[in-house]
Amino acid sequence: STAVTGSPQWAPDLRIAALYSVALGLFTFFQNVLRWRLRPRSVATAAVIYVAITVVASITLLQRNPSVASVFVAHASAALVGAVIAYILGRDYFRFAFSWPHCKDMLIFSIPLVPSSIAVFVYGYSDRYLLQRFMGLDAVGIYGAGFRISALAGLLLLGIFPALSPLIYRDYRKPETPGQLAQIFRLFLAGTLPLIL
Numbered sequence: 001s002t003a004v005t006g007s008p009q010w011a012p013d014l015r016i017a018a019l020y021s022v023a024l025g026l027f028t029f030f031q032n033v034l035r036w037r038l039r040p041r042s043v044a045t046a047a048v049i050y051v052a053i054t055v056v057a058s059i060t061l062l063q064r065n066p067s068v069a070s071v072f073v074a075h076a077s078a079a080l081v082g083a084v085i086a087y088i089l090g091r092d093y094f095r096f097a098f099s100w101p102h103c104k105d106m107l108i109f110s111i112p113l114v115p116s117s118i119a120v121f122v123y124g125y126s127d128r129y130l131l132q133r134f135m136g137l138d139a140v141g142i143y144g145a146g147f148r149i150s151a152l153a154g155l156l157l158l159g160i161f162p163a164l165s166p167l168i169y170r171d172y173r174k175p176e177t178p179g180q181l182a183q184i185f186r187l188f189l190a191g192t193l194p195l196i197l
Helices: 007-036 040-066 068-089 100-110 113-135 137-171 175-196
Strands: none
Touching: 007 040, 007 068, 007 137, 040 068, 100 113, 113 137, 137 175
16 A cells, blocks of 8 residues: 555555455456457346446445545455356356366467566556556546546447457458458448547
């Protein structure tokens, strides 16, 4: 807490934020399994439930106690419920077992992604850390709000790229796939460039 915010008073909030991170990781994992199994209705169902609970819990908790902790509790609750729903919708794909060969394959595939993930995290949050260090948490809050407003154009990315990846991996050998992808990206650029401008 002292390293990130400059004060130990935020330690309880950071503990709740850590719980939220774990819950969101589980929700994302189970939802991605559904996405890669090409189950769009299940992905959408879990996402809608997650958003609905986030909104209702945030409004309810913030009315009772307007605090940072209330926001994290609302999001953590929604992520936990979303994870359970996504697990139930995809329960046929899960079983409790451990396989060293599969673990080895996954580690070989994913270990090169670790440095890039760390770099993306540092790039994405170093600006906020520097603002907090030199201007205080109020400046970080204002900056964060402005950043989210400017990121509205990126909402299209959230819907398109996660949906495309499983289809690309499934159909990459088909001769018509490159042409179809080119058409999708042309349409995507036609829709997003005006928004970005």
